[in-house]
Amino acid sequence: MTRTVLVARLDNAGDVLLTGPAVRAVAAHADSVVMLAGPHGRSAAALLPGVDEVVEWRAPWIDPEPDPVTRAHVEHLRQAVEAIEPDVAVVFTSFHQSPLPLALVLRLAGVPWIGAISEDYPGSLLDLRHRVPGDPPEAERALSLARAAGFSPSGGDDGRLAVRRPLPCVADLVGEPDYVVLHPGASVPARQWPPQRCAEAVQALAAAGYRVVVTGARGEQQLTAQVAGEVGIDLGGGTDLAQLAAVLDGARVVVAPNTGPAHLAAAVGTPVVSLFAPVVPAARWAPYRVPTVMLGRQDAPCRDTRARRCPVPGHPCLTGVTADDVVAAVGKLWRS
The missing domain is CATH 3.40.50.2000 (Glycogen Phosphorylase B;)
Structure with a gap:
């Protein structure tokens, strides 16, 4: 060894x-x-x-x-x-x-x-x-x-993403499990669903009977407040990464662009509605080995450009995704 x-x-x-x-x-x-x-x-x-x-x-x-x-x-x-x-x-x-x-x-x-x-x-x-x-x-x-390099997985390793457990208790932040998480932010702006569409999705999910939790990093409180509105639970800036993992673990479905929390959701085994901008290939970067519904035009002109800011006026790969599309995708994964 x-x-x-x-x-x-x-x-x-x-x-x-x-x-x-x-x-x-x-x-x-x-x-x-x-x-x-x-x-x-x-x-x-x-x-x-x-x-x-x-x-x-x-x-x-x-x-x-x-x-x-x-x-x-x-x-x-x-x-x-x-x-x-x-x-x-x-x-x-x-x-x-x-x-x-x-x-x-x-x-x-x-x-x-x-x-x-x-x-x-x-x-x-x-x-x-x-x-x-x-x-x-x-x-x-x-x-x-x-x-x-000579390091084969152990016989009992299923090859999925994972995190250390136990995770911290977050009941004081989100209450009981079984809710939808919507994470609007992304480290790369080209991968982000427009904030207004995110806010519309929170409203539509709440109207459809889902409890919605909105998550975000410390510098994203203005964004998460806008997106959560009066009906979502706003956790923007309120969690460290381990707490965020616990929040995602308690969700039935996570809605997120191609960004870290989508992979964190996969690491805790939670299905993902992936708002995926094709600036990088989905084959490589989609949520790994969890049930996923991918939304967004994968044939958009920005495909494979690796752009950090959308090079196409109107951000067509993601602006065509509607709140109704997200509600339908969440319902599909919720029932699976």
């Missing part, structure tokens, strides 16, 4: 959650798993089963609002890795990210074996240069790297 493994995923919470099955596979063969995560993914890393310790570091080549590259910042990471003394490092990335800058720092920190998926020639930076054919779901792409 390998003594200490460093696993890395340096971007957002949803991305970290999608590495969960791969991290559990690593943990099945390691005495200790330390996860290197960025500031936007640290809280998700702490929720992953199999992770013993989380080290936070902001990667200048991955973070959406990176700080300048400085010798001190890179030296901080090198020293942190030296203190961990990993026997192995497995660097998880999205298809458009290079593992090589991190691999270089890990080499300088003395890590003896490093594996990653890399299209670029890695020279001596990687001991395992893994390739992934086709366009599999992101969780399966990461798991294929773990397998290639």
Whole structure:
């Protein structure tokens, strides 16, 4: 058994959650798993089963609002890795990210074996240069790297997303289970359903007899207040990630764009109405292995552009989705 493994995923919470099955596979063969995560993914890393310790570091080549590259910042990471003394490092990335800058720092920190998926020639930076054919779901792409590195899942692991349990009690926030969660925000504006449509959906869901909870991050209170109106329970800024997981766990259905809480809903096993803008492929990024109804034009002109802001006037991929469409999708999943 390998003594200490460093696993890395340096971007957002949803991305970290999608590495969960791969991290559990690593943990099945390691005495200790330390996860290197960025500031936007640290809280998700702490929720992953199999992770013993989380080290936070902001990667200048991955973070959406990176700080300048400085010798001190890179030296901080090198020293942190030296203190961990990993026997192995497995660097998880999205298809458009290079593992090589991190691999270089890990080499300088003395890590003896490093594996990653890399299209670029890695020279001596990687001991395992893994390739992934086709366009599999992101969780399966990461798991294929773990397998290639010699970390097969344990026999009882079903390969789904998961979080540590028990989750905190949130009855004081939402009351009894069996409600609909609508999460209006997204870290990438191009993936967001217009706020007015979200508000209309809350009104329509409440009129159809559903109890509706509106969730959002600390900087989204104005948005969640607008969306919840007088009929929704507004939790904007009122939960940490573990509490949000518990809120989603108590829901019968979650309505969300392609953003972290959609993957968090999948990690607690809750069905998702996915308001999916096709700027990235649904085959790769749709909620993983939970019942899902996908809404949004997947053939829209923005398809596969990876745009952060919609490049098409009117945001046609999502503005065509109506409140009635959401009510119908929620009803379908509620009855399933």
